[in-house]
Amino acid sequence: MKIIAMSALALFTSLSISAEMKQFPVDSLLYRPRVDVGFDQYRSASLKKSNKVALTFDDGPHITRTPKLLDILKKENVKATFFVLTRKINESTLPIIQRILDEGHILASHDHDHENNNNETEDEFQGELLKSISILEGLKEKFGSNQISSYYRFPYGAYGKNKLYHHFNVMKKVSDIIYGENCINFAFWDIDTSDWVPTITKEQIASNIMAHVVGGTAYRHVVKRTIFGNTKYKMKKYKIKYPFGGGVALLHDIHERSIEATEIFIKAAKRKGIEIVPLSEVKEYSYKDKSCQSIF
Numbered sequence: 619m620k621i622i623a624m625s626a627l628a629l630f631t632s633l634s635i636s637a638e639m640k641q642f643p644v645d646s647l648l649y650r651p652r653v654d655v656g657f658d659q660y661r662s663a664s665l666k667k668s669n670k671v672a673l674t675f676d677d678g679p680h681i682t683r684t685p686k687l688l689d690i691l692k693k694e695n696v697k698a699t700f701f702v703l704t705r706k707i708n709e710s711t712l713p714i715i716q717r718i719l720d721e722g723h724i725l726a727s728h729d730h731d732h733e734n735n736n737n738e739t740e741d742e743f744q745g746e747l748l749k750s751i752s753i754l755e756g757l758k759e760k761f762g763s764n765q766i767s768s769y770y771r772f773p774y775g776a777y778g779k780n781k782l783y784h785h786f787n788v789m790k791k792v793s794d795i796i797y798g799e800n801c802i803n804f805a806f807w808d809i810d811t812s813d814w815v816p817t818i819t820k821e822q823i824a825s826n827i828m829a830h831v832v833g834g835t836a837y838r839h840v841v842k843r844t845i846f847g848n849t850k851y852k853m854k855k856y857k858i859k860y861p862f863g864g865g866v867a868l869l870h871d872i873h874e875r876s877i878e879a880t881e882i883f884i885k886a887a888k889r890k891g892i893e894i895v896p897l898s899e900v901k902e903y904s905y906k907d908k909s910c911q912s913i914f
């Protein structure tokens with residue numbers, strides 16, 4: 619009996635250690651294309667019933683909306699993560715990148731060009747990932763930031779389904795070139811706000827985050843009709859009775875409604891005692907004792 623109890627404890631300990639680091643591809647594992655897929659297993663278990671939310675913004679930088687969001691975050695003293703498309707970085711968006719870093723937010727990659735990686739060859743994916751992460755490392759150096767944040771979010775959350783290679787194996791290879799160790803931390807999400815749906819309102823987006831933390835009314839999209847490839851959506855109300863109680867929220871700083879929804883959510887979160895934390899403070903996204911400095 620005692621032996622069983624001890625081995626159960628050993629198992630629990632090893633599981634909890636791997637859970638904390640699970641957003642990194644496992645060093646020793648050769649991932650299998652079309653087998654090692656899905657992202658339910660990468661939910662942020664540490665945020666369950668935590669009353670904590672990490673705000674993440676994809677697809678920017680946007681020339682006017684990202685600065686507007688940065689103003690709100692500064693005013694409310696909230697830190698967020700920006701998953702930028704590195705192809706959008708140019709002379710006119712550089713000051714926005716500098717603000718993201720100077721104001722203490724996390725700068726991360728959402729790929730170079732937002733292609734669906736499942737449709738890319740291994741060489742194409744490897745080249746784009748190397749380019750995107752290298753650009754961000756170069757910018758951190760340019761702006762004097764030593765932030766460790768090589769997070770990478772797959773466009774559309776798409777990975778693992780190309781039959782010839784698995785993206786996690788390539789991530790390890792690219793990471794070894796840039797950092798000399800396994801540092802590229804893949805980032806999915808727990809709360810899909812549906813803020814990309816053109817008909818959703820700012821109030822509905824804010825409710826979607828809140829409902830996943832404390833329960834209540836949420837909104838999901840259903841396809842109304844598709845005419846000549848043009849899809850129309852409508853929002854459907856539903857209730858969340860048993861919320862996860864926290865999570866990493868997915869938003870996009872390219873939509874005005876998302877920026878306004880963020881302000882609504884932050885104010886409501888403060889009233890309800892919900893803590894907004896940077897992604898780096900979420901256990902699953904922690905770098906722990908890794909150094910992860912570019913060796914270029």
Ligand SMILES: [Zn+2]
Pocket residue numbers: 676677728732773774
């Ligand atoms: Zn995206």
